[in-house]
Amino acid sequence: MASEKIFNWGVLGPGKIAHKFVQDLLTLPNARLHAVASRSIDRAREFADKYHAPYAYGSYSDLVNCPHLDVVYIATPHNSHCENTLLLLRNKIPVLCEKPMGINQLEVQQMIATAREQKIYLMEALWTRFLPAFQKVLKIIEEDQIGEVLTIKADFGFRAKFDPKSRLFDPALAGGALLDIGIYPAFLAMSILGKPSKIKAIAHKGSTGVDESNAILFEYSSGKMAILSSSILYDSPTVAEIYGTKGKIIIPGRWHEAKVVKVIDANGEETSYVFDYPQCGYHAEAIAVMKDLAENRPENSQWSLKNTLDLSNLLGQIKADFSA
Numbered sequence: 028m029a030s031e032k033i034f035n036w037g038v039l040g041p042g043k044i045a046h047k048f049v050q051d052l053l054t055l056p057n058a059r060l061h062a063v064a065s066r067s068i069d070r071a072r073e074f075a076d077k078y079h080a081p082y083a084y085g086s087y088s089d090l091v092n093c094p095h096l097d098v099v100y101i102a103t104p105h106n107s108h109c110e111n112t113l114l115l116l117r118n119k120i121p122v123l124c125e126k127p128m129g130i131n132q133l134e135v136q137q138m139i140a141t142a143r144e145q146k147i148y149l150m151e152a153l154w155t156r157f158l159p160a161f162q163k164v165l166k167i168i169e170e171d172q173i174g175e176v177l178t179i180k181a182d183f184g185f186r187a188k189f190d191p192k193s194r195l196f197d198p199a200l201a202g203g204a205l206l207d208i209g210i211y212p213a214f215l216a217m218s219i220l221g222k223p224s225k226i227k228a229i230a231h232k233g234s235t236g237v238d239e240s241n242a243i244l245f246e247y248s249s250g251k252m253a254i255l256s257s258s259i260l261y262d263s264p265t266v267a268e269i270y271g272t273k274g275k276i277i278i279p280g281r282w283h284e285a286k287v288v289k290v291i292d293a294n295g296e297e298t299s300y301v302f303d304y305p306q307c308g309y310h311a312e313a314i315a316v317m318k319d320l321a322e323n324r325p326e327n328s329q330w331s332l333k334n335t336l337d338l339s340n341l342l343g344q345i346k347a348d349f350s351a
């Protein structure tokens with residue numbers, strides 16, 4: 028039997044999430060960290076040494092010359108995702124790019140068009156889509172266990188330390204709650220109810236001008252709705268509730284990374300599904316990418332480039348409503 032291919036991963040932008048991703052990645056038998064690119068050679072070497080990667084680069088552009096590189100995970104602030112992705116795709120290097128894939132629809136369109144022109148793999152790291160708990164939620168709905176979904180409620184809030192120069196608060200780094208965490212409730216509603224026919228959204232903009240808290244309503248035909256919010260000013264329960272005609276699903280906090288799903292039927296009978304794995308959950312998206320690459324698929328079928336573009340369009344409409 029042919030032995031399983033080992034994928035050589037690169038990391039571009041070795042910050043907080045890159046550490047978490049790589050720690051999960053290295054639990055997989057068919058993945059290793061091969062290269063790290065930072066704006067500083069010292070940071071690249073430190074990260075590479077920690078995870079035993081053979082190559083470290085002190086500039087992102089040098090990464091494209093790395094030999095035997097199979098795929099790169101981009102973990103820079105949102106505003107750099109497009110530029111970093113284009114650099115790699117144009118050098119024929121497959122990309123898993125952190126969310127949001129671009130800061131607006133134009134960037135996302137350009138990234139997708141480049142992936143298609145170059146015939147190189149691209150996926151947005153919408154990791155929740157690949158988690159067993161989320162897969163279970165979709166299956167419960169598909170099997171009609173809670174009937175027709177009528178309303179979705181979901182929030183995501185955490186208290187971030189105020190620093191006007193940090194990526195969460197700096198408008199130059201595309202800061203704000205919506206693009207950083209509001210993307211998750213929007214993703215949940217879009218995955219289950221599709222694109223809304225009407226959006227109403229408000230935002231509290233802080234001293235730097237970014238949305239620090241927001242509240243969003245999605246309206247669908249036949250009275251379905253989603254009630255969503257996100258904030259970088261306070262810790263909120265970060266729970267998702269999905270109400271159907273025959274019952275409801277509760278994904279306890281923090282729902283976007285949950286390992287538990289609760290289903291409550293019309294009689295109040297509760298069934299819990301528990302998913303046990305040692306990782307944070309980033310391994311699941313990495314497995315999906317490696318499977319796609321091994322099978323020569325140009326993109327992922329569960330979180331397609333069309334899904335990414337639709338979500339980006341939705342975020343754009345919400346942002347436009349903030350200013351209306």
Ligand SMILES: NC(=O)c1ccc[n+]([C@@H]2O[C@H](COP(=O)([O-])OP(=O)(O)OC[C@H]3O[C@@H](n4cnc5c(N)ncnc54)[C@H](OP(=O)(O)O)[C@@H]3O)[C@@H](O)[C@H]2O)c1
Nearest residue numbers: 040041042043044045065066070102103104105125126127
């Ligand atoms: N999936 C998730 O659960 C999750 C969680 C958190 C964040 N994220 C996403 O991951 C991305 C990075 O977030 P993070 O929290 O890891 O950020 P971070 O800790 O600030 O790291 C970002 C890294 O990008 C590089 N970088 C490039 N240009 C930069 C600039 N102008 N300012 C600051 N850093 C810059 C830096 O590395 P070098 O200078 O060494 O190159 C930095 O360490 C964001 O897009 C965010 O949405 C995802």
